[in-house]
Amino acid sequence: MANDLKNLLDRVERVDRSLASELRQQISTLARRREFGLNFEKHKPETVELYGRTVRAGDKVRLLNPRGQHGPREDSRTWRVKTITKAKAGHQARLQDLEGDDEQTAPLDELVVIADFRDPIYPGLRSTGSIRRGGDKPHHVVINAENFHALETMLFTSQGAVDAIYIDPPYNSGAKDWKYNNDYVDGEDAYRHSKWLSFMERRLKLARKLLNPTNSVLIVTIDEKEYLRLGLLLEQTFPEANIQMVSSVINPSGSQRPLGFWRTDEYIFFVAIGSAVPSSWVTDMTKEAGGPAQRRAIWNSLRRRGAGNLRVDRPGCFYPIYVRDGSIVAIGSPLSPQEQPGDEPDVPGATAMYPIKEDGTQGRYECNPKTAEELRLKGYLRLKVHRGEPSIQYLRKSEIQRLATGELVSRGQNEQGYLEIDWGAEVARQVKPKSAWNMPSHDADQNGSRINRLLMPDRKFPYPKSLYAVEDALRFFVGDKPDALILDFFAGSGTTAHAVMRLNKQDSGCRRSISVTNNEVSAAEQRELLAKMLRPGDPDWEALGICEYITKPRLTAAITGHTSTGAPIKGDYKSIDEFPMSDGLEENVEFFTLTYEDPRVVAADLGFEAIAPLLWMHAGAIGEQIIARTDTYAVVDSYGVLFAIDAAGPFAKAVESKNSVRVAFIVTDDEKQFQRVSGLLPSQVETVRLYESYLRTFEINTGKE
């Protein structure tokens, strides 16, 4: 480059000496200026070993070390699988060295597939279980995966749809706390900072595409080892965002730093995108709020949303509530099993409202007609119309108690007959949060490790966050978004999902989370498992990985209220709301493992089952999933799939008859047919062409930079 410039200047000099001299001066001034920004070795390409993934012809693979062998790979070359043949001793692969001419044959079970981040992947999801206690609320999702691939997958399911990302990435402590290109990074590694930056940058660039550009937040925790570099990286990756760093005490007794101040805090970067700003809260974060002091929703839906929310679950709670001119005028009696809405007695001029769910199924009210009538007479029941949709709301016992203590203040019954209520002035006083947090509830040991021990007495996870620290950080940005989508792609023990569930409990919200974590074991566990002649990919090894052994059991315990050993959880949540952990949380969660599909199989419409969960996630992870292909079409609560274009007419009718359908997936190779069918569907339904949009998403968005 410098040489090219010199030649050019020489040429200029031959024509105009003074111009050349001026140019030389300017160039030398520029050259003295230090380049601004973060420069680091990009470490391309990043690869990851996909244990358990079936080896196919065309794959890149490496040879596994013999069982029981520690240390670096005996053969670290990457090979391409040319052919696979069946032999008596099992399947054999013919391999070609990718960088040399060598060829060899190796048994399939001695190979591991390599994913090079520059190559496209075609992801699918395989369900590995679910917990359902949340009625018709959307599902939280946990994905066992390499997060780079999970983020790519989310480009298909959730591009621009994420309201908040909370991540607690490896801090690069030098103590083998993370892996780059399948190897632990230790303090001796001269490239450890640039490796960490390359690793983070690739993932943050994808995360950026998932965040809602008009209003969302990225929250990243970090400590003194990488906070300076991370700050610059965030500035470069999110140039238009408003970035602020908070210092947060997480270990009040302090950990020793022989050469410096004892470390009590860590840092939290808030990257606010679009119009996102932190909301006010009952404390400025320099101290815990005194007393019960929080604004939650005062009125709650009388139609039950948690477990057991169907008419059949409690027939006595399925009855008409009569409304006229915005007022509730009478409470009817439960219908007999043979009766249907419309069979109720008439109340002149009034309409009968039943607990009907968004998808048209018959739900039930929280209480029987007698209690409803008592509530009505006291002004504790009201008709609420939100975006044209009427619903019945009521005051729960806790809110009625708050009225008695003065936390809630009533201005009396209004014309519609219900109480006009607000939070009492002192109780609800809200303040702007400050940037130095000193919250005893954010103690990582007390409210991270200890809570995990209560939930999983038989298991250990290093360095979880305080549950309340995550909850507080998120609340500033999604506290007023009861339907927010929150992502954590370094989920570890699942603290973020747990915190989102608690936020929902506080205001009857329907937020949902997506948690991604790999199934790594620690460096020490790895040594033990190798000594037992195990290898990654073996069921006994994978069962001890973080996702399977920690994340899933922790969230299962949080929801069910029972520990990983089956006993009711001891202890109470101790935060702005206190209740026994054994109550559990009324939420739904679905667990998945990311799979790697063959695009030819998907394009030929032979791989529907593998990508089926992606369609369900795209439609909001709510209600039932369409898990298998049919000959015509299938429609569930939130989406539909048209498999045979001939069935477009009945498909459109089925979609129209369900008000709740948000997305229609149309399987066709023909863009014109796709447009024609899209035209038949209600305008609010998003249409997606399969498998074109799926395949295109991954062809475009590969890790090539």
Ligand SMILES: C[S@@+](CC[C@H](N)C(=O)[O-])C[C@H]1O[C@@H](n2cnc3c(N)ncnc32)[C@H](O)[C@@H]1O
């Ligand atoms: C510091 S921990 C997060 C702890 C979490 N905040 C909690 O409270 O439990 C980081 C987690 O990210 C996971 N992880 C690291 N690299 C990953 C990768 N490339 N893909 C997926 N997960 C990864 C690790 O397994 C680890 O559990």
